[in-house]
Amino acid sequence: MAELKFSEYINKSPTLVKKPSMKDVKVAFLSNFTITGLAETFKVLCYEHGIFIDCYTAPYNQYQQEILNKSSQLYKFNPDIIFILLDGEQLFSDFYYFPYRMSEEQRKQFIENQFKEIKNLISILKENTNAKIVINSFLVPHYSSRGIIENKQKNGIRSSIQALNSMLESLSHKNLQLFVFDTSIFCSKIGYENLVDKRLYYYADMKIAPKALVKLANEYLAYIIPLASMTKKCIVLDLDNTIWGGIIGEDGIANIKLGPEKDGKPYFGFQKRLLELHERGIILAINSRNNYKEAIDAIKNHKYMVLKEEHFASIKINWEDKATNIREIAKEVNIGLESMVYIDDDVRNREMIKELIPEVFVVEMPNDYAMYPEVIENLKMFNTFNITSEDLNRGKMYLSQKKREQLKSKVQDLNSFIKMLGIEIDISKANNFTIPRIAQLTQRTNQFNLTTNRYSEEDIKKLASDGNHLVYGVNVKDKFGDNGLTGTFIINKKFKEKWVIDTFLLSCRVLGRDIEKAMLNELISMAHKEGVKELIGKYFPTQKNMQTAKFYAENGFKHLDENTFLCENPSPTENIDAISVILN
Amino acid sequence: MVIEKVIAFLQSDPEVKEKWDDKVTHDTHLIDAGVIDSFAIIKLIMFLEEEFNIKLESNELVENNFSTLKNIEKLVIEKNNQK
Structure with missing residues (x-):
């Protein structure tokens, strides 16, 4: 699913027709600046993930009225999730341009008042809807008239806005319906130069450039996956040139690339990312065409294997075809094929699985293995709205499951x-x-x-x-x-x-x-x-x-x-x- | 060629298509006639830049440049000649 141009999303969005297998989600956007195209883009992206969304974008800068008026279009629309995008320059008016006209104490007071107002709006939303509420945190401004001594100011503009963001985050710890989308992290990921297009910023009051709206929609997808109950549970991994570099059957345990140095490093990092997912409750499994003895020897005895035998709920190392193996793994760990993600460096294997088991999500892999860790970082499908103790103990549970199966085969x-x-x-x-x-x-x-x-x-x-x-x-x-x-x-x-x-x-x-x-x-x-x-x-x-x-x-x-x-x-x-x- | 592509793009928006009747010519003032609004113009700007590989300057983002199909075509041709 390659990224399209902004205008292509706009073009495509009205042509989408719901397929019977698709989940429905209703999405509302509230903002105090122009977000033309966000809904269209989001609709196309969700569609590509098998989710059909119905969108409502509140009129320009009407977010307060929409929230306060109990018979507003927002409430009539009855969304499952509401995204709130507020721009600080618009909202804070003079404070944004002349923060130092105020005293240190006044600035503190100003930010506290801003927080109170937002908190009030959120609590009204909470009273009137069960929708998940996602609010974008405020972008911390680059510019300060105080220049290099900006961060020596008490309650300076930047630390004030950071404080406001922290207050929002704290609020979301108590309020299960509320989530804060971190705009600064988003900006650091795509770069400020890509976040704004100053021409449209002034001409159309578009505080986020069209191209950045596409990236933003892509990040928002992470909230829709759990909402549509489409969170994945299991990653099935190939071995050769996927979790290590090289081919174990040809190169041998001494020569495969894996470890803390040079070309072994991306695989090392890749495995660490996978291990952390395992620790948060994602099931791992192996699906590899290899001689069992050689491959399991590498897993057990390679000095730098981060993933150990006990981390895999199912290990299929054989000469069966990979589709059969995936079906076997699904049976063994007792989950549906639609809960599985498949990772393999070989495009032919990927295409085969897509063809034979369309339910499985097949991850596109870059040619350059240096990008492998990033592939895991960009996967959205493991998102949940909370992590339970069952998630954290799932790995152990599957290990005891293996022992149960062994007992079962004996009695x-x-x-x-x-x-x-x-x-x-x-x-x-x-x-x-x-x-x-x-x-x-x-x-x-x-x-x-x-x-x-x-x-x-x-x-x-x-x-x-x-x-x-x-x-x-x-x-x-x-x-x-x-x-x-x-x-x-x-x-x-x-x-x-x-x-x-x-x-x-x-x-x-x-x-x-x-x-x-x-x-x-x-x-x-x-x-x-x-x-x-x-x-x-x-x-x-x-x-x-x-x-x-x-x-x-x-x-x-x-x-x-x-x-x-x-x-x-x-x-x-x-x-x-x-x-x-x-x-x- | 430019005009055809612009018409196809604008009409992909169901709301625009609904308002687009037989009376619309290459000289119709699309904004005054209520065929396109400011949101449609933003989408159009992105389309022109992406489709014709041009970059508009702030002083070119004026209503008159997008008011009729002819003006839009003129803008695109001028920008292409500047390349």
Whole structure:
């Protein structure tokens, strides 16, 4: 997906037609300067990533009215995400040009007042919409009449604006809906010369040049990926000339390029970037055509391998074709192909995967390996709105998963396998610690998910406290380790004697161990204790949750209509003796 | 050639296309006739620069240069001759 010219984006945007497979996202832009073309560009970029966005750009410099007026177009549009772009020169007026007419104390006061005003607007937005709010931080001006002693001024113009940006960031720590887009980092990435086009800056009040708007749209994409639940979970890596330089089978372990010097350095850096992703919860896997012995020897014994054998959840080093291997890896780590990213230096392999498994995101690789670390830095598809403790422990969890699989291959039948695992499940009401993860599970779980209702953190918070719902998180552990919070169910109990199961899901990581049955048993006994007469289960089919189609029917529910199953006078059934359940 | 390309670009915007009727000629004042607005002009400026590989100066960013199809063509030809 090469970058187009600004006018080409403008041209292309109105011609886009939504494909059935595409996710919908509604995006609003508010600004105090001209951002003509941003919406069009963004629409094309999102389209290339399989997301169809509907955009609303508020009229020029009307952001305050749009936020304050409860019946404004902004609220009627009902966006999923709102980008706010404010320019300091416009907003701060005299302070921007004559900061030193004010005293040190007045400057401090001025910035605090500016912050209060923005904070107020954000809290009004928060009251009126559940949309994510992204505000651009203010660009710190280059020029100061104080020249080289600018940063010796107390509360000088630059430190004042930096302070305002810090206040916004602190606000976003407390406000889960709010995100600050760092304009200075963006500027340092693309360069100030590219950020502004002074002709259009003055002629059209375009504070960001058209070409820079294209780059900005590209950065904004990072917010849309998690919003559309398109965050990727796994990177599949080739070995030769990808994670090291050279071909292990020809060059040998002593001659491949990898390490802290010269031409080994880019690969060394590349691996470090990958390791950090692994540590934040991205699954790594190997897909390489090689002799297993030579390649695994290099992974285990090369002095400068940053990525070790234990960092890979699946290792396919063989002479199979790469597409077959990718399908095998998906099965082994139990995730969908659409959650996978493939990295390979060989363009033929990349084209083959694109052709054979279009669901997999294939990363374009530059010819020059010095650019490899940057390839990882530029990937947007691992973005999430928060990181949970499950993310941070995922690597360990997959390691214990490998051990479980080894045990499974040794025992004869499923029941004895489950017994040997010594599974303990802990079912607890949602609390502040578990709410982010419960929301994440509703957004990410595709296979064992009966209704696929997607909820944000704010949604879960509301459900857990509105008195009409019960929200439970399910923690699973066994003798190999803690799988963390991997299941959840949400009950709508508005009609006292009739409970509706709004959400019932289990992460694919812990499937095939009868945990779903133990969960349902527990839910049924809860209903029994509360005197529920009718327990309703819902099933909404998607392309991925077929395995749950018969779940309610197999567990004693009557099939009422297409999507509805009924359990009359629910009463507890026999517990699964291999699984111990703790209810909190 | 210039005029055809400019028409095609301007009409790619559905709002412009809607207002573009048979009466529009090469001499129609596009801004007064309400066919294009200031936002369309910004997009047009970028299109002209990218398509014809020219760079306009601030003193050329005046409404008159973009008011009619003929004026737009004249601007592009002049800039090309300066190269």
